[in-house]
Amino acid sequence: MSLKYGDENQGEEAGAEKKDAPAGARVLPGPEDLGFPQPPPAVANKLGLVKFNLDREPHLRIKDAEVCRRRCRQKFCTHSCPAQVYHWESEGKKISVAYEGCLECGTCRSGGCPYDNIEMRYPRGGYGVQYRFG
Amino acid sequence: MNSGKNKPAPAGAAESAPARFDVIVVGGGPAGLAATFTLARAGVSVACLERGSWSGSKNMMGGVIYSHPTSRVFPQFWREAPLERHVTRRDMWFATTDSAIKASFESADFGVEPYNSFTVYRARFDKWLAAQATAAGAWMITETLVEDLLREDGRVAGIRSGRPQGDLEADVVIIAEGVNSFLTERAGLASCPPQAANVALAVKEVLALPKEKIEDRFDLEPGAGAAIEIIGEITGGLPGTGFIYTNRDTISIGVGVLLNSLVDNVTEAYTILDKFKQQPQLRRLIQGASPREYSAHLIPEGGYRCMPQLYGDGVLVAGDAAGMVNPINSEGANLALLSGQMAAETVLACRQQGRFDRAALALYQRRLERSVVIQDLKKYENATPFLASHPQLFGLYPELMAALAREFLTVDNLSKANKEKLLLKLFRSQVPARRLLKDLYDAWRSLT
Numbered sequence A: 001m002s003l004k005y006g007d008e009n010q011g012e013e014a015g016a017e018k019k020d021a022p023a024g025a026r027v028l029p030g031p032e033d034l035g036f037p038q039p040p041p042a043v044a045n046k047l048g049l050v051k052f053n054l055d056r057e058p059h060l061r062i063k064d065a066e067v068c069r070r071r072c073r074q075k076f077c078t079h080s081c082p083a084q085v086y087h088w089e090s091e092g093k094k095i096s097v098a099y100e101g102c103l104e105c106g107t108c109r110s111g112g113c114p115y116d117n118i119e120m121r122y123p124r125g126g127y128g129v130q131y132r133f134g
Numbered sequence B: 001m002n003s004g005k006n007k008p009a010p011a012g013a014a015e016s017a018p019a020r021f022d023v024i025v026v027g028g029g030p031a032g033l034a035a036t037f038t039l040a041r042a043g044v045s046v047a048c049l050e051r052g053s054w055s056g057s058k059n060m061m062g063g064v065i066y067s068h069p070t071s072r073v074f075p076q077f078w079r080e081a082p083l084e085r086h087v088t089r090r091d092m093w094f095a096t097t098d099s100a101i102k103a104s105f106e107s108a109d110f111g112v113e114p115y116n117s118f119t120v121y122r123a124r125f126d127k128w129l130a131a132q133a134t135a136a137g138a139w140m141i142t143e144t145l146v147e148d149l150l151r152e153d154g155r156v157a158g159i160r161s162g163r164p165q166g167d168l169e170a171d172v173v174i175i176a177e178g179v180n181s182f183l184t185e186r187a188g189l190a191s192c193p194p195q196a197a198n199v200a201l202a203v204k205e206v207l208a209l210p211k212e213k214i215e216d217r218f219d220l221e222p223g224a225g226a227a228i229e230i231i232g233e234i235t236g237g238l239p240g241t242g243f244i245y246t247n248r249d250t251i252s253i254g255v256g257v258l259l260n261s262l263v264d265n266v267t268e269a270y271t272i273l274d275k276f277k278q279q280p281q282l283r284r285l286i287q288g289a290s291p292r293e294y295s296a297h298l299i300p301e302g303g304y305r306c307m308p309q310l311y312g313d314g315v316l317v318a319g320d321a322a323g324m325v326n327p328i329n330s331e332g333a334n335l336a337l338l339s340g341q342m343a344a345e346t347v348l349a350c351r352q353q354g355r356f357d358r359a360a361l362a363l364y365q366r367r368l369e370r371s372v373v374i375q376d377l378k379k380y381e382n383a384t385p386f387l388a389s390h391p392q393l394f395g396l397y398p399e400l401m402a403a404l405a406r407e408f409l410t411v412d413n414l415s416k417a418n419k420e421k422l423l424l425k426l427f428r429s430q431v432p433a434r435r436l437l438k439d440l441y442d443a444w445r446s447l448t
């Protein structure tokens, strides 16, 4: 999965980024390089087509890791999120959150986690997903 | 990469924007932009705040917009707006995993002004709507997330944004924030909590295909478009629908499924979409097309039952934020446009008395009640609960219909009379007659 950055409608920052970027889009380190597990191919291929203006500040948070560990057998969020942002780490016994690929749909705050254990906000203004078609 | 610090001020806006407006609109989608445009054109000082880099950059839909409601707000928009194709054919398919019954409606007057409907890309269409609002004199403040409402003596008195010195004051705030109604909830206006029974999750792909191929495959005049809605087993038997819409040189294909059924069945929306794309009759239409974009969005399905309180002291709610989507056809952009316009007209009427308290703004509710917006929502009040409790509509019935059609159309050595008997037996073995009658009756009660 690659996160692309830069668009003609960006502010100056993006303009500065764009100069050395091939074909108007700069490929950022994927979530795997940031220490996130690689999601399975189905969504990775799809997300590779989406532009994101990446924020360093996460906008998603698991409220209580104990609930994931002890109460939630199905790890519902790993299925309900259409961007596979949530991944169950069987080693560390916790959900990892690849917020960089979030499509900001709101599923995880609207019953996508039946335990209401995810705090979802929108990214700061100007950051996050940037649809070219929509 | 430059992140983790504040974004620069949006081009041509915030640096010099005043800290007080007559009206502030939160959200630059169809609802917010209809309100903003209507107010600006009437000479009111109005600012629309949008969290995306431009209006539309966060938005997706199928998407078909209708001429009639759209032109009530933006007269003759089709002359200038970035539209993809005017829709001349609307199809409805009942599909199983390998067959489809297709109902098609075509009309010549769909192909001439004022047209019936158009396919659009929201990332471009909303941007155009915003440009109309700016041209009419509104402030468009982009890249700005509204984080809270300001209150003064219990009434809403403005907004707090994520920017430094980000407070803006206004007589009235129109909340048009879309389906994730954070602010409506904070304002204490929401009536249903955000939960899986009240939303559908939709995922969509845009697939590129040369325009001649599109016109060929969909049997279209140059420039004309088709919109196909599909129900049946293709949503994995879950309550939902699929769609294929033609754009100029791409195809939009997607599925929307009630979220609680996805969660209950531990199924992924994109898995359903991938299977959907493999359905043979559909696959033929998109063969060789290359993916350009993937997107996901919620659709409010709570309908009339879940509409929030639409007005309060100094505040109005419009569009998806107010749950204004007809659950039968998910066409919310037209209701968003009309409700945004009515919110603006309400504010204009209240300005004459200089009062923006609850009692004065209640006019908004009365206007909506008299309009198609609430009349339709009331009419389909029971649709979502009905569809959710009748999964057979999405699995068994389309499958049976296809089986019936296949048997009827297959030429073999059975006589037609014998065939009919056989079919009836097949049908009865699957669906007890009383249950079928009850389903039909319930469907008629809640869907018509």
Ligand SMILES: Cc1cc2nc3c(=O)[nH]c(=O)nc-3n(C[C@H](O)[C@H](O)[C@H](O)COP(=O)(O)OP(=O)(O)OC[C@H]3O[C@@H](n4cnc5c(N)ncnc54)[C@H](O)[C@@H]3O)c2cc1C
Pocket: B026, B027, B028, B029, B030, B031, B032, B049, B050, B051, B052, B055, B056, B058, B059, B060, B061, B062, B063, B064, B065, B066, B144, B145, B146, B147, B176, B177, B178, B179, B202, B203, B204, B254, B256, B297, B298, B299, B318, B319, B320, B321, B324, B325, B330, B331, B332, B333, B334, B336
């Ligand atoms: C898959 C799908 C297909 C659809 N198909 C159709 C169709 O064919 N025809 C049709 O008519 N309708 C369709 N709809 C419904 C339609 O998209 C919505 O009803 C419509 O977009 C609602 O408009 P709105 O302005 O209320 O909300 P939105 O369009 O969601 O606009 C809300 C805006 O507010 C901004 N915003 C939100 N919160 C904040 C904040 N705190 N601060 C600043 N900005 C904020 C958002 O970025 C966004 O731009 C479809 C929906 C989906 C998901």
Ligand code: SF4
Pocket: A062, A067, A068, A069, A072, A074, A075, A076, A077, A078, A086, A095, A112, A113, A114, A115, A116, A117, A118
């Ligand atoms: S669905 Fe909720 S409780 Fe379950 S693993 Fe995900 S976040 Fe944790």
Ligand code: SF4
Pocket: A060, A080, A081, A082, A083, A084, A085, A101, A102, A103, A104, A105, A106, A107, A108, A109, A112, A120, B296
């Ligand atoms: S908002 Fe949507 S895309 Fe983002 S994490 Fe939640 S479910 Fe996934």
